[in-house]
Amino acid sequence: MGLRVDALSCARGGRLVLRDIGFAVPDGEVAILRGPNGAGKSTLLRALAGLAPHSGRVEIDGRVPDRDARSELMAYAGHLDAVKPQLTVAENLQFWADVLGGTPGQALATFGLERIADRPAHLLSAGQRRRLGLSRLLLAPRRIWLLDEPTVALDSDALLALLGAVREHAAAGGVIVVATHGPIGVPADVRVELSAEAAHAAEVSSDPFLAGAWT
Numbered sequence: 001m002g003l004r005v006d007a008l009s010c011a012r013g014g015r016l017v018l019r020d021i022g023f024a025v026p027d028g029e030v031a032i033l034r035g036p037n038g039a040g041k042s043t044l045l046r047a048l049a050g051l052a053p054h055s056g057r058v059e060i061d062g063r064v065p066d067r068d069a070r071s072e073l074m075a076y077a078g079h080l081d082a083v084k085p086q087l088t089v090a091e092n093l094q095f096w097a098d099v100l101g102g103t104p105g106q107a108l109a110t111f112g113l114e115r116i117a118d119r120p121a122h123l124l125s126a127g128q129r130r131r132l133g134l135s136r137l138l139l140a141p142r143r144i145w146l147l148d149e150p151t152v153a154l155d156s157d158a159l160l161a162l163l164g165a166v167r168e169h170a171a172a173g174g175v176i177v178v179a180t181h182g183p184i185g186v187p188a189d190v191r192v193e194l195s196a197e198a199a200h201a202a203e204v205s206s207d208p209f210l211a212g213a214w215t
């Protein structure tokens with residue numbers, strides 16, 4: 001049981017970025033996505049979250065959930081943090097709580113946001129904004145966490161909070177998929193290596209001009 005990905009391919013801007021990706025992450029395990037800039041880590045997370053069209057199969061507990069069921073099971077924390085700049089920190093959390101369920105209290109405390117709860121999000125530093133974005137993970141329980149470079153801009157306290165949250169989620173049977181260039185402080189149970197060369201080769205071979213179709 002857990003997450004299983006088979007033969008996933010995904011194009012962006014008309015170029016094939018991911019080709020035939022397959023891996024499985026059992027319940028309670030952490031998968032790390034690695035690969036150079038542009039290899040497709042963010043694309044893969046977005047595809048899993050249902051935010052980028054793709055081919056192939058994404059199974060959860062042996063079934064392919066429909067789009068709504070998938071989003072009920074997954075929480076995606078991407079680069080843009082999904083923070084609404086005009087709302088305060090507390091209002092952002094309340095907004096997400098209204099959408100996702102849950103209550104903001106624990107999320108505020110875990111990521112050390114209480115002191116800045118009344119600050120408008122557009123005034124936050126990069127690390128504060130990232131803390132706020134990550135705090136959404138704790139609002140409503142979602143089995144599968146998809147984390148895109150979650151440690152960027154975090155100080156050591158916030159990093160500890162994130163690691164604690166990841167460990168707790170895994171211990172409770174959750175599945176975590178993390179794209180990162182650096183260490184995240186928890187051992188990887190599953191490693192998924194994406195290579196820019198594979199994507200580039202796919203781009204080249206799928207280009208009819210370069211493939212010689214017009215010669």
Ligand SMILES: Nc1ncnc2c1ncn2[C@@H]1O[C@H](COP(=O)(O)OP(=O)(O)OP(=O)(O)O)[C@@H](O)[C@H]1O
Pocket residue numbers: 012013014017035036037038039040041042043044
């Ligand atoms: N919206 C888009 N339209 C067209 N191409 C895109 C788009 N977003 C990303 N790409 C391309 O898709 C490829 C994969 O990008 P992606 O962001 O998934 O890589 P990444 O492995 O996460 O990179 P990084 O380590 O730099 O964050 C890149 O070649 C990129 O230029």
